[in-house]
Amino acid sequence: MASNGRSAASNAKSNGQTVDGARVKTVFVISPIGKPSSPEHRAAKLVLDYLIKKVFLEPEWKVVRADDENAPDSITTQVIDRIVNSELIVADLTDHNPNVFYELAVAHGYQRPVIQIMKEGQSPPFDVVDQRVIFYDLTDPASVEAAKESIAASAEWLADHSDQIRSPLTAHGSFTAISNAGPGDGANEAIASALTEIVTRLGRLERAQRNSKPEREDRLRLSDLSAESIRDSRQYRMGRERFAALTNELEMLDAKIAELTSKIDFVQNDKDAPADTRDRIVRDLREELDAISQRKSELTRVLAEERRELRFG
Incomplete structure (x- = not known):
């Protein structure tokens, strides 16, 4: 051995x-x-x-x-x-x-x-x-x-x-890029790339935290707007922006669901881990997966409503 x-x-x-x-x-x-x-x-x-x-x-x-x-x-x-x-x-x-x-x-x-x-x-x-x-x-x-x-x-x-x-x-090989880069060799670009990645990840975490507790009073409800003025109004532009943001969130949820599904499959097939440990991890992952799937269902419904209001598709 x-x-x-x-x-x-x-x-x-x-x-x-x-x-x-x-x-x-x-x-x-x-x-x-x-x-x-x-x-x-x-x-x-x-x-x-x-x-x-x-x-x-x-x-x-x-x-x-x-x-x-x-x-x-x-x-x-x-x-x-x-x-x-x-x-x-x-x-x-x-x-x-x-x-x-x-x-x-x-x-x-x-x-x-x-x-x-x-x-x-x-x-x-x-x-x-x-x-x-x-x-x-x-x-x-x-x-x-x-x-x-x-x-x-x-x-x-x-x-x-x-x-x-x-x-x-x-x-994200930013650590290595920074350590290997010297003056005139892209060092500043490497550092900027690493910092950008950190900021991006923090932004995703903040968005996920906000989305886990949606503040409905801050949401723009297009059904409250006048059909005659919606096309040319500021509210309509805001509605389009919100629609794009919700679509982006839906894509992130799909990616997270795929990631969790992959992790569940990995843990279930890891024969080196004790059975009770595998079961506990899978249970926790499934709870998170269920919560995200529920959020996706709600978001899909909201998008369908707002698509009709904006006459998309």
Whole structure:
């Protein structure tokens, strides 16, 4: 099993270190750490020693966690440097630690190969539910062995398919564009593109929040307008703009429905996850899907009414 892990990243980039002429590859572990002697710290140490380090063996691999660093500069700078330059990232999502998800986002932004693990009985958050998670139970030897095998197999796949690595940020390679761009090399354009993407995503979130609680008193009802004046009136122009906005919202709902349907199918077919975890995630996704489908039905009805008022189609 460990040999599978060692061969996994044989084609990965080297960090420059060698032992007896052989390259030493780095696994950077993103995980909850906690204060020394705390239950969280002890649990993280057990996962590190009895799961991760049992797969990635020395001298070929060097397993590093943030609290292993001794350099005097910023811890955050060290962590980001490790994420960017390590051959592989292992992220433990247990307990939904905020620092873990910050560092995971950095890894996704730089398109780094990531293996996600989590304690059995817990559920990954919605934003990464469609990314494979390997579950473990340190109190169950069979679970530990299965997790080690899955980690080794995932590492090997990532090494052999580096061009197929996908994450929630795959379609937006802005981090890499910014880091690679220099003066006169499109740096400002790359930064602008990244900021535009962030603003766009925030705008979508704000619209979704507003649409989840529609304020009907602010809606323009075309049925209240005079049929004689509607064509040339300011209200008519506003009606056309509203119709276009509602049509755009309907398209966004269709895309969200397709996304949720895909996620439900993915979770249902993920045999590595415990059955109760799969059922819980699917139930939550179906509740969200039902709410969005209901909103789509309402929106379709409103659009039909306003299409008749504006004599569209």
